Amino acid sequence: MENKNKIYIDAIKKIAGSSKLLKDEPMSRHTTFKAGGTADIYIEAENEETVKKTVDFCRLNNIDYYITGNGSNLLVSDDGFRGLILSTAALKDTLEVNGEYLTCSAGYTLAVAANKAAENGLGGMEFASGIPGSVGGAVFMNAGAYGSEIENILQSVRLLEADGTIRTADACELELSYRSSNIGALSRVILRADFKLKKGDKALISEKMAELNLKRRTKQPLDYPSAGSTFKRPDGYFAGALIEKAGLKGFSIGGAQVSEKHCGFVINKGNATSSDIFNLIKHIQKTVLINSGVELTPEIRLVGKF
Ligand SMILES: Cc1cc2nc3c(=O)[nH]c(=O)nc-3n(C[C@H](O)[C@H](O)[C@H](O)COP(=O)(O)OP(=O)(O)OC[C@H]3O[C@@H](n4cnc5c(N)ncnc54)[C@H](O)[C@@H]3O)c2cc1C
Structure with missing residues (x-):
């Protein structure tokens, strides 16, 4: 400071x-x-x-x-x-179900929110239960997986505006699109979210969550620190497939490595610095552009000077 x-x-x-x-x-x-x-x-x-x-x-x-x-x-x-x-990870004053609505403070993890929905026989949030983010971060990112995303279930949010007012905003005011929102550009802070879910069978909802989480554990390098998919999905391609095709599977810089299990993940193989990770991201972008002509855009957010 x-x-x-x-x-x-x-x-x-x-x-x-x-x-x-x-x-x-x-x-x-x-x-x-x-x-x-x-x-x-x-x-x-x-x-x-x-x-x-x-x-x-x-x-x-x-x-x-x-x-x-x-x-x-x-x-x-x-x-x-x-x-x-x-x-906002410690903001946890509200976690409640009202009919088909689930209201959660920004700090609850998606896992807790999805489990609360499942316990109450509410479906629609199964896709999110394995994403290791908080509700606030997930709204900001319009997080998604397995064919669904926050945009599909978000009804409204309570937020702090840049001018200091706290108000409720409809989901459409956040301009959510693929892994994007206007929250950062407008200096907003998400305090709470209301999700509109659908009544369903408790057992089936839990089963679906377990199935998706097993898929995650099988396909993703969850034994190593990472930030999930490093890049956004380019139109018509999969980032992981392009990275593998460019011969970068397992490629490392310092302690940062392109995961051998899933090339879409850059992992911290041990004592990676942020510079190692950043330099690897740049190297992947350059190599994939030369190899496939596709520009990869990072999904992860950079904080501080690089
Ligand atoms: C193993 C692994 C798997 C993953 N799988 C997925 C996946 O399947 N799908 C997916 O979409 N993502 C995935 N991710 C990425 C990540 O979990 C999501 O982007 C998640 O939504 C980020 O939430 P967070 O609370 O950690 O936010 P942070 O990482 O802390 O922040 C992300 C952004 O949100 C902003 N932000 C956070 N909280 C607030 C708030 N309360 N108000 C305003 N802005 C806020 C921050 O400024 C930042 O720009 C994965 C990550 C890992 C490590």
């Missing part, structure tokens, strides 16, 4: 209240890649008020801030983040 000084830290501590606040916190502890340098300040906000007051404070004092969820789609620079990282 450029203006890092005791006065700011003391003020932020007051705002954070009982929420976890850590100084010079290694982001390798908060990302599934298990890589990345320190954030000057890292806060896990436990309630909406802390989110709002922290964001307001950062804006007022020109402190750079970045919102995270579970860190399962992030690559944080080895130089870390000069400013404040606010995670």
